[in-house]
Amino acid sequence: MVCPMCGYDEYEVLKSRGKKNKDLLVKCDECGHTYHEQAEAVEELNVRVVISEFETSWKTNVKLYSDEYLEVGTLLYIDNKDVEVTSIENTMGNRVYECPVEDIKTIWAKSLDTLARIGLSIDNHGNVLSHKLEVEHDFIFTIGDVCEVNGNKFQIYAFKTLERNMKKGYAYAKVIKRVYGKLLPRNDKSKVRFDLSANVVKTTIKEKEYN
Numbered sequence: 001m002v003c004p005m006c007g008y009d010e011y012e013v014l015k016s017r018g019k020k021n022k023d024l025l026v027k028c029d030e031c032g033h034t035y036h037e038q039a040e041a042v043e044e045l046n047v048r049v050v051i052s053e054f055e056t057s058w059k060t061n062v063k064l065y066s067d068e069y070l071e072v073g074t075l076l077y078i079d080n081k082d083v084e085v086t087s088i089e090n091t092m093g094n095r096v097y098e099c100p101v102e103d104i105k106t107i108w109a110k111s112l113d114t115l116a117r118i119g120l121s122i123d124n125h126g127n128v129l130s131h132k133l134e135v136e137h138d139f140i141f142t143i144g145d146v147c148e149v150n151g152n153k154f155q156i157y158a159f160k161t162l163e164r165n166m167k168k169g170y171a172y173a174k175v176i177k178r179v180y181g182k183l184l185p186r187n188d189k190s191k192v193r194f195d196l197s198a199n200v201v202k203t204t205i206k207e208k209e210y211n
Helices: none
Strands: 011-017 021-028 034-040 044-053 056-065 069-071 075-078 081-090 098-100 104-111 116-124 127-135 140-142 146-149 152-161 170-172 176-183 200-207
Touching (some): 044 081, 056 075, 081 098
Antiparallel strands (some): 011 021, 044 056, 075 081, 116 127, 146 152
Protein backbone atom coordinates (compact mmCIF):
# COMPACT_ATOMS: atom_id res chain seq x y z
CA MET A 1 0.00 0.00 0.00
CA VAL A 2 1.31 3.44 -0.98
CA CYS A 3 0.34 6.74 0.59
CA PRO A 4 -1.67 8.81 -1.94
CA MET A 5 -0.13 12.01 -0.57
CA CYS A 6 3.60 11.29 -0.49
CA GLY A 7 4.04 7.83 -2.05
CA TYR A 8 5.62 6.30 1.07
CA ASP A 9 4.85 2.60 1.55
CA GLU A 10 5.20 2.10 5.32
CA TYR A 11 2.25 2.74 7.57
CA GLU A 12 0.50 2.03 10.86
CA VAL A 13 -2.86 0.23 10.89
CA LEU A 14 -5.33 2.26 12.99
CA LYS A 15 -8.51 0.25 12.40
CA SER A 16 -9.44 -2.99 10.67
CA ARG A 17 -12.95 -4.17 9.70
CA GLY A 18 -14.11 -7.36 8.02
CA LYS A 19 -12.80 -10.92 7.90
CA LYS A 20 -11.99 -12.11 4.39
CA ASN A 21 -11.83 -8.67 2.75
CA LYS A 22 -10.59 -6.16 5.27
CA ASP A 23 -11.22 -2.41 5.25
CA LEU A 24 -8.12 -0.83 6.80
CA LEU A 25 -7.68 2.68 8.13
CA VAL A 26 -3.94 3.36 8.00
CA LYS A 27 -1.62 6.23 8.88
CA CYS A 28 1.43 7.00 6.74
CA ASP A 29 4.72 6.76 8.70
CA GLU A 30 6.25 9.53 6.59
CA CYS A 31 3.70 12.34 6.33
CA GLY A 32 1.02 11.25 8.85
CA HIS A 33 -1.78 11.20 6.27
CA THR A 34 -4.62 8.74 7.09
CA TYR A 35 -6.43 6.84 4.34
CA HIS A 36 -8.50 3.70 3.71
CA GLU A 37 -7.22 0.59 1.94
CA GLN A 38 -8.82 -2.72 1.02
CA ALA A 39 -6.84 -5.87 1.82
CA GLU A 40 -7.53 -9.58 1.69
CA ALA A 41 -7.06 -11.49 4.92
CA VAL A 42 -3.90 -13.62 5.03
CA GLU A 43 -4.57 -17.34 5.51
CA GLU A 44 -2.24 -20.10 6.65
CA LEU A 45 -2.40 -22.88 4.04
CA ASN A 46 -1.32 -26.52 4.14
CA VAL A 47 0.62 -27.16 0.92
CA ARG A 48 1.56 -30.65 -0.26
CA VAL A 49 5.30 -31.37 -0.55
CA VAL A 50 7.20 -34.31 -2.05
CA ILE A 51 10.70 -34.54 -0.57
CA SER A 52 13.40 -36.68 -2.20
CA GLU A 53 16.46 -38.08 -0.47
CA PHE A 54 18.62 -40.07 -2.89
CA GLU A 55 16.45 -42.90 -4.30
CA THR A 56 13.62 -42.49 -1.77
CA SER A 57 10.91 -39.85 -1.42
CA TRP A 58 7.98 -39.12 0.86
CA LYS A 59 4.92 -36.88 0.94
CA THR A 60 4.22 -34.34 3.66
CA ASN A 61 2.78 -30.84 4.10
CA VAL A 62 4.15 -27.40 4.92
CA LYS A 63 2.28 -24.39 6.28
CA LEU A 64 2.71 -21.24 4.15
CA TYR A 65 0.85 -17.94 4.06
CA SER A 66 -1.56 -17.14 1.23
CA ASP A 67 0.03 -13.75 0.45
CA GLU A 68 3.51 -15.22 -0.15
CA TYR A 69 5.29 -16.21 -3.36
CA LEU A 70 7.44 -19.33 -3.60
CA GLU A 71 10.18 -19.94 -6.15
CA VAL A 72 12.54 -22.74 -7.13
CA GLY A 73 15.68 -22.63 -5.00
CA THR A 74 13.89 -21.48 -1.84
CA LEU A 75 15.09 -23.19 1.35
CA LEU A 76 12.44 -24.54 3.73
CA TYR A 77 12.55 -26.41 7.04
CA ILE A 78 10.16 -29.37 6.89
CA ASP A 79 9.92 -32.49 9.06
CA ASN A 80 13.05 -31.43 10.96
CA LYS A 81 15.04 -31.25 7.72
CA ASP A 82 16.48 -28.45 5.61
CA VAL A 83 15.12 -28.85 2.07
CA GLU A 84 15.45 -26.95 -1.20
CA VAL A 85 12.54 -26.41 -3.59
CA THR A 86 13.37 -28.01 -6.95
CA SER A 87 10.02 -27.73 -8.75
CA ILE A 88 6.54 -26.21 -8.29
CA GLU A 89 3.25 -27.41 -9.80
CA ASN A 90 0.41 -24.90 -9.86
CA THR A 91 -3.30 -25.64 -9.69
CA MET A 92 -3.46 -25.67 -13.51
CA GLY A 93 -1.07 -28.64 -13.56
CA ASN A 94 1.86 -26.63 -14.98
CA ARG A 95 5.43 -26.69 -13.70
CA VAL A 96 6.54 -23.12 -12.94
CA TYR A 97 9.63 -21.39 -11.55
CA GLU A 98 7.66 -19.24 -9.12
CA CYS A 99 4.05 -19.13 -7.97
CA PRO A 100 1.73 -17.46 -5.43
CA VAL A 101 1.32 -19.85 -2.51
CA GLU A 102 -2.47 -19.84 -2.91
CA ASP A 103 -2.06 -21.22 -6.46
CA ILE A 104 0.35 -24.06 -5.60
CA LYS A 105 -0.80 -27.67 -5.91
CA THR A 106 2.47 -29.49 -5.12
CA ILE A 107 6.01 -28.55 -4.14
CA TRP A 108 8.93 -30.85 -4.99
CA ALA A 109 12.01 -30.52 -2.81
CA LYS A 110 15.24 -32.33 -2.00
CA SER A 111 16.73 -32.88 1.43
CA LEU A 112 19.88 -30.92 2.26
CA ASP A 113 20.56 -32.95 5.41
CA THR A 114 22.56 -35.44 3.35
CA LEU A 115 25.41 -35.10 0.86
CA ALA A 116 24.61 -34.56 -2.82
CA ARG A 117 24.74 -37.85 -4.74
CA ILE A 118 25.78 -37.54 -8.38
CA GLY A 119 26.77 -39.90 -11.17
CA LEU A 120 30.22 -39.92 -12.78
CA SER A 121 30.83 -41.57 -16.17
CA ILE A 122 34.44 -41.86 -17.36
CA ASP A 123 34.95 -42.79 -21.03
CA ASN A 124 37.62 -45.49 -21.25
CA HIS A 125 37.87 -45.93 -25.03
CA GLY A 126 34.49 -47.59 -25.51
CA ASN A 127 33.82 -48.74 -21.97
CA VAL A 128 32.38 -46.57 -19.23
CA LEU A 129 33.70 -46.48 -15.68
CA SER A 130 30.54 -45.50 -13.82
CA HIS A 131 30.62 -44.22 -10.25
CA LYS A 132 28.25 -42.79 -7.68
CA LEU A 133 29.78 -39.94 -5.69
CA GLU A 134 28.63 -38.22 -2.52
CA VAL A 135 29.95 -34.66 -2.09
CA GLU A 136 28.92 -31.46 -0.33
CA HIS A 137 26.05 -29.61 -2.03
CA ASP A 138 28.21 -26.54 -2.67
CA PHE A 139 31.12 -28.53 -4.18
CA ILE A 140 31.98 -26.97 -7.56
CA PHE A 141 32.81 -29.01 -10.68
CA THR A 142 34.34 -27.17 -13.65
CA ILE A 143 34.60 -28.27 -17.29
CA GLY A 144 38.26 -28.99 -18.01
CA ASP A 145 39.16 -29.97 -14.44
CA VAL A 146 41.48 -32.96 -14.10
CA CYS A 147 40.36 -35.28 -11.30
CA GLU A 148 41.21 -38.73 -10.02
CA VAL A 149 39.20 -41.72 -8.84
CA ASN A 150 40.91 -44.85 -7.52
CA GLY A 151 44.13 -44.07 -9.38
CA ASN A 152 42.40 -43.19 -12.68
CA LYS A 153 42.96 -39.65 -13.93
CA PHE A 154 40.24 -38.11 -16.06
CA GLN A 155 39.28 -34.72 -17.48
CA ILE A 156 35.72 -33.41 -17.14
CA TYR A 157 34.16 -32.49 -20.49
CA ALA A 158 30.40 -32.24 -19.76
CA PHE A 159 27.67 -32.15 -17.09
CA LYS A 160 24.04 -33.13 -17.04
CA THR A 161 22.25 -30.85 -14.60
CA LEU A 162 18.63 -30.75 -13.43
CA GLU A 163 17.80 -28.32 -16.26
CA ARG A 164 20.27 -28.81 -19.13
CA ASN A 165 23.45 -30.31 -20.53
CA MET A 166 26.63 -28.26 -20.18
CA LYS A 167 29.93 -28.40 -22.09
CA LYS A 168 31.52 -25.28 -20.63
CA GLY A 169 31.55 -23.41 -17.35
CA TYR A 170 30.98 -24.81 -13.88
CA ALA A 171 28.13 -26.05 -11.68
CA TYR A 172 27.43 -26.86 -8.05
CA ALA A 173 27.01 -30.49 -7.07
CA LYS A 174 23.48 -29.77 -5.80
CA VAL A 175 22.24 -29.21 -9.39
CA ILE A 176 24.33 -31.86 -11.16
CA LYS A 177 22.87 -35.25 -12.04
CA ARG A 178 25.93 -36.65 -13.85
CA VAL A 179 29.50 -35.63 -14.64
CA TYR A 180 31.16 -36.90 -17.85
CA GLY A 181 34.92 -37.32 -18.16
CA LYS A 182 37.56 -38.86 -20.45
CA LEU A 183 40.18 -41.20 -19.03
CA LEU A 184 43.72 -39.81 -19.35
CA PRO A 185 46.82 -41.93 -20.07
CA ARG A 186 48.78 -43.08 -17.04
CA ASN A 187 51.77 -41.03 -18.20
CA ASP A 188 49.68 -37.83 -18.40
CA LYS A 189 51.41 -35.01 -16.50
CA SER A 190 48.30 -32.88 -15.86
CA LYS A 191 47.94 -31.70 -12.26
CA VAL A 192 45.06 -33.36 -10.41
CA ARG A 193 42.74 -30.76 -8.89
CA PHE A 194 40.52 -33.17 -6.92
CA ASP A 195 41.02 -36.76 -5.81
CA LEU A 196 37.45 -38.04 -5.49
CA SER A 197 38.30 -41.59 -4.43
CA ALA A 198 36.98 -41.10 -0.90
CA ASN A 199 33.67 -39.83 -2.31
CA VAL A 200 32.86 -43.00 -4.28
CA VAL A 201 29.96 -45.06 -2.92
CA LYS A 202 29.45 -47.37 -5.92
CA THR A 203 31.40 -48.38 -9.04
CA THR A 204 30.41 -50.32 -12.19
CA ILE A 205 31.91 -50.88 -15.63
CA LYS A 206 29.65 -51.00 -18.66
CA GLU A 207 29.62 -50.54 -22.43
CA LYS A 208 29.51 -46.97 -23.68
CA GLU A 209 25.86 -45.75 -23.69
CA TYR A 210 26.06 -42.01 -24.21
CA ASN A 211 27.05 -39.65 -27.02
